[in-house]
Amino acid sequence: MTKAYQANYNLTMESKNKPDGQKALSFIEATRRAQIIACAIETIATLGYAQASVVQIAKRAGTSKGVVFYHFTDKETLIEQVVNEVYSSGTQYMEPRIKAQTTAVEMLKTYIQTNLEFIGSHRMYARAIAEIMANYRTEGGKLRYDVVAEEPVRAIPEMILRKGQRDGLFKAFDPFVMAVTLRRAIDAVPAMLEAYPELDLDAYTQELITIFDQATRKN
Template sequence: MEIAIETICDIGYAQASIGQIAKRAGVSKGVITYHFPSKDELMQNIVEDLYLKGASFMSKIATESTASNMLRRYIETNLEFILAHKQHVAAVAEIVMNVRDEEGKLIYHQPADNAIYVPLIEILQWGQEDGSFRPILPTSAQVLAMTIRSAIDLASQQLVANPDFNMKEYAKELIQLFEAATRKSPI
């Protein structure tokens, strides 16, 4: 699976055939289809594996005591996770945007699905209720959450494309940026 992840990162999902992965792993093709009923299941395993890793990683976030700290922690933790598993994250991004069912619909990626934004929206809601953030209407919270999330996801792309990408700095800047964006306006 590690080699599969590397391969997908290097040459993309479409080119990452079982033959290619096997060649890079120095084993026969058969050994892959022996361990995984199908290519799709291999991919599913890679995706689920990352979710498991992610779940434990993300549990830290909830420990913060203020909305502002929690937002900061959300960004930090997500970017740390991406840094810690950069290839895995990039591979899953490839899989998620390419695996489709027979009808052609994406299986994993549901851009219309709001679930991914829910935690962020909750933080924002909490923050504006307790007065630590500026007033944020539900619509604004939604868009803010989308923006934060897309900025985080961008880090993964940058990281694989450019090994010198400075994640620490990016995190610091992103936190500062969204603090400015949620801060109460001047009187």
């Protein structure tokens, strides 16, 4: 959710640093890129990672493979920019709201709340990232975004949990196990929303908040 996934984001933003006068062209490129990334997200979310071929992504964008490969050297780099887009926009939404809280109890609640709010308003994003996580492998065959690579994402709730224990607000438990359980509980939601469209996200959110409140808070 932080540095690790944002590393190469700025690499493609150099054009911003160029002197004026070229913004028009640069704008076209930025637009196209954004469009293709958006279409990639949609395609992955809808058809699944395996079926999300470059042709399919291009088709959804109303163009042909060539265009995609013109803007992204690799399918790999396209996928990475998708991951980037998802994580950076998620962080942008959640981070300030969580930082505005004072106690660990409130922070944990806000973490769950904002995360599910973001998922609710970006359903494609959540499905897409889940597909990529589960399937995107390096040449060696290992999952690129496996459980270990997810550590920076887990770091935030883990930090909150540790703070709560330090401050005497939370019980004794293994913050690692709790963080893993919490993340999975949250990650389950996108699929739920898709499968049960009538599901009340707010109610679901409150239930999750209660579950983890009761599991963590000292009484």
